[in-house]
Amino acid sequence: MYGAGDVRVEERPDATVQEPTDAVVRVTLACVCGSDLHPYRSKPASQKGSPMGHEAIGVVEQIGSAVTGVDVGDHVVVPFGFSDNTCDICADGFHTACPHGGFISGAQAELLRVPQASGTLVPFPADVDPALLPALLTLSDVYLTGYHAAFVGQVGPGKTVTVIGDGAVGLSAVLAAKQMGAERIILMGRHEVRTDLGRRFGATDVVAERGEAGVARVRELTGGAGTHVVLEAVGHMPAYEQAYGVVRSGGVISRVGVPQYTDAPVGSASLWGRNITLNGGPAPVRAYLEEAIRLVLDGTIDPGVVFDAEVSLDDAAEGYRLMDSREALKVLVRP
């Protein structure tokens, strides 16, 4: 990406093992992330492009001398954050804050360098039904980001949930909240095709209104109280404001939209006065990955449904355009 709206597909040097802990993965499937749309809309033009993409499944092509537990030829899910999976912070389940970790870039490519390969890559059977590959790809980021929101939001039976955002992460959060047994799931979004999909995924109510009207509508639906949990999957300030407007006293606002702000209301009138919990962050996908692979393989969950378009790697720019224009919810990129 060379700047806002300027996505180019270029020949670049092949990814290589640079550290003994690296692996190189041949990408089978990648995709475009909602968070890629932030730079797509605002990145200043530059001479030096940035490699894009942080979600992939693929086959290990090369490993560094210190890599264990993963072999050349393994079919793997690549979490969007890499981590050592051995430190105290990883042991706590917060792999995206691993002191030896970082974020994948350049997954929209044929070959991808993955640092900390031993701690990061998780294999799946090579003979898996190809129809499940998109679902496995969602475990790289989008589905498990929605899942993380619901997990730290303490969604469970008897809980009422508002999901803010009808993008692929928001709809994944609906799927995850449903999977966790939420009693009621109110989806806030304005794009009917997407909110219809949200209903199929488990949303019990859809609120198209935004801002104060949206808050009033959710309150009306919940007898004035708001919902126990709010899963915020947008990242802009109006979504944050909606979140504290619709959360029930003593409830949780869990944010997985990348915040496009630094400061926000947290004082007596917004969070503190009603004992609201604010949490969330970059999803530690790795913490949830083995279990999620198992659930995809045995058919318990099917998060692959978030993909509604596919482009070849050569047409990656078209993939961005489709998501930016909201013609597509989530676009597969096939090298």
Added chain:
Amino acid sequence: MYGAGDVRVEERPDATVQEPTDAVVRVTLACVCGSDLHPYRSKPASQKGSPMGHEAIGVVEQIGSAVTGVDVGDHVVVPFGFSDNTCDICADGFHTACPHGGFISGAQAELLRVPQASGTLVPFPADVDPALLPALLTLSDVYLTGYHAAFVGQVGPGKTVTVIGDGAVGLSAVLAAKQMGAERIILMGRHEVRTDLGRRFGATDVVAERGEAGVARVRELTGGAGTHVVLEAVGHMPAYEQAYGVVRSGGVISRVGVPQYTDAPVGSASLWGRNITLNGGPAPVRAYLEEAIRLVLDGTIDPGVVFDAEVSLDDAAEGYRLMDSREALKVLVRP
């Protein structure tokens, strides 16, 4: 209080039952709260004074026609927030957000009106050892506010904790963290008499430095990681900034200092990027009260140690002065 520094003791009409759900309590012991110092330092001068005080124990003198479960003559703890104790929000344990609730005022007095008396007042035995009365008074606010911080902060065995603030709430948070089995308790405070008391209450380390130097010191004490939990018992922005500086990735910042700000950093660099949880609020003392009374009566906890001075009601202004000047940690007011 007629304005900053202007506390007067006046004859006022006796408190009376105004609603059928009210009780009037004859105050045995009241006290001055750290949060009373905010207006003591900044309240604009006014012709019409504000009744002060929200912490009390006493004897029920009158009850309204709808009051049940509490009788004239009962010795009771008055939580600083009143609540119906029957609604869904109270059932969730968030009594300070009860839709029929509010906050006590005018406890620094001989007689005190308590709304929602049935849901609010909790009796204790009339023949209790008088030496335990100060401890019972702390259950009105200060100790259980520290306890609430530790409770929502998820303090427990194996957890490392930083307490920011060496006031009576901060020291109560130390006591509560100790009671909950915290592995390590780092107290950030600069007043040696108070931090010495903090050590007696269970602090394993004291950090006198503030700001960046304080953050660096806590990080140094914890191998660079910070602590799992931060209990913020001040309410000013520098304390908030210290809190996210010393919290471990994936950890919890629990705030019980009344925020003297509306907005604060919550973006990628402060909270979100490291999956920090922010919670806390006005302590729902009522939720913890029966159990805490039991623990005081059987000697398991002795939070009365936070009181180090006493004044008569006539000398209430001197009580404020002692706390404001930090000559006293927490001042009993005896009508």
